[in-house]
Amino acid sequence: MSALERRCRWLLRAYPAWYRRHRAGEMLGTLLEASPSGARRPSFRDAWALMIGGVRVRGWTWLISMLWVVIGATGAIYATVALSHPGYNEVTLIPPTIQWPGEPQVIIYAAPIAEIAWLLLPVPLLVAGFVRLRGWRPRNWLRVAGWAGSWMAGLALMNQAADWLAAGQGGSWGVLSVGEMAICAAWLALGGAMTWILSSPQTRADSSVNDSNVVTR
Amino acid sequence: MREPTYFVLASLLDGPLHGYAIIQRAEHLSGGRVRLATGTLYTALDRLTAEGYVELVSEEIVNGRMRRSYGLTPPGAGALRAEAERMAAAASLVTGRGQSPKTVRSAWKVSPA
Numbered sequence: 578m579s580a581l582e583r584r585c586r587w588l589l590r591a592y593p594a595w596y597r598r599h600r601a602g603e604m605l606g607t608l609l610e611a612s613p614s615g616a617r618r619p620s621f622r623d624a625w626a627l628m629i630g631g632v633r634v635r636g637w638t639w640l641i642s643m644l645w646v647v648i649g650a651t652g653a654i655y656a657t658v659a660l661s662h663p664g665y666n667e668v669t670l671i672p673p674t675i676q677w678p679g680e681p682q683v684i685i686y687a688a689p690i691a692e693i694a695w696l697l698l699p700v701p702l703l704v705a706g707f708v709r710l711r712g713w714r715p716r717n718w719l720r721v722a723g724w725a726g727s728w729m730a731g732l733a734l735m736n737q738a739a740d741w742l743a744a745g746q747g748g749s750w751g752v753l754s755v756g757e758m759a760i761c762a763a764w765l766a767l768g769g770a771m772t773w774i775l776s777s778p779q780t781r782a783d784s785s786v787n788d789s790n791v792v793t794r
Numbered sequence: 795m796r797e798p799t800y801f802v803l804a805s806l807l808d809g810p811l812h813g814y815a816i817i818q819r820a821e822h823l824s825g826g827r828v829r830l831a832t833g834t835l836y837t838a839l840d841r842l843t844a845e846g847y848v849e850l851v852s853e854e855i856v857n858g859r860m861r862r863s864y865g866l867t868p869p870g871a872g873a874l875r876a877e878a879e880r881m882a883a884a885a886s887l888v889t890g891r892g893q894s895p896k897t898v899r900s901a902w903k904v905s906p907a
Binding site for chain 1: 812813814817829831832833834835836837840856857859860861862
């Protein structure tokens with residue numbers, strides 16, 4: 578496999594698995610034909626168009642799940658900084674929001690809004706997921722169970738972080754960053770799992786040919 | 795109808811083509827102005843197929859990969875012709891002054907894609 582083909586295959590991962598099963602072989606062939614002889618990587622135009630095309634095919638369920646991941650990861654970083662920085666010992670914890678101890682004031686307002694948004698996003702995400710999965714079919718229950726379980730695990734980790742905070746107030750702040758980093762990693766993993774769940778509907782019935790030569794997942 | 799869509803449909807006027815051939819044909823027909831990226835092409839093909847303007851004509855395996863050819867449907871040909879007439883009427887405002895403003899206005903209303 579050439580370097581160009583390997584990179585093209587990697588770029589095609591921008592599309593969800595069900596789309597790649599239907600289209601990836603055909604698109605890969607077109608990409609390779611359209612690339613200049615001797616090229617080692619696809620052009621910037623092709624790479625950009627593939628990324629945009631992938632987002633379009635994934636639709637708003639993917640965007641919502643990515644928004645959920647970004648807010649979660651940002652929140653974990655925010656909490657880590659707010660709770661473990663030596664200058665922020667006067668942090669006030671207002672459950673479930675960690676209050677920023679100083680300026681700028683906008684962060685004090687933005688943090689709880691972002692947290693509420695993060696808590697509410699799973700609802701449209703769940704609805705969108707079922708629209709994408711085409712309803713309450715028996716085979717979807719496993720995916721839903723995995724999705725709900727991972728989300729509950731995220732909440733449990735948040736509670737653990739609160740416990741670590743309480744312990745840290747006794748004098749040991751070092752443990753906080755470990756807890757927040759675990760939450761950050763969990764958020765990213767859960768977001769990845771949700772994205773996989775929501776971008777993998779049942780095999781399209783209108784896909785008359787399965788491009789099994791390019792199964793990238 | 796956006797210019798890339800117009801030239802994708804126009805490239806199929808002489809018969810079905812596969813993806814890379816559509817890219818080449820569109821670039822040729824547009825005098826090099828429309829250079830479709832692969833992702834853009836397949837986004838357009840998905841949309842045009844869903845709208846019934848383009849249809850899958852044949853599938854074959856080339857170099858171990860699927861190659862599909864797409865053809866213009868009668869509604870697609872009609873939409874393409876309507877768009878061409880709309881643009882011709884608009885161009886005549888500047889080049890020929892051959893049509894009344896009323897004719898030009900009615901032509902602009904036909905924009906199916």
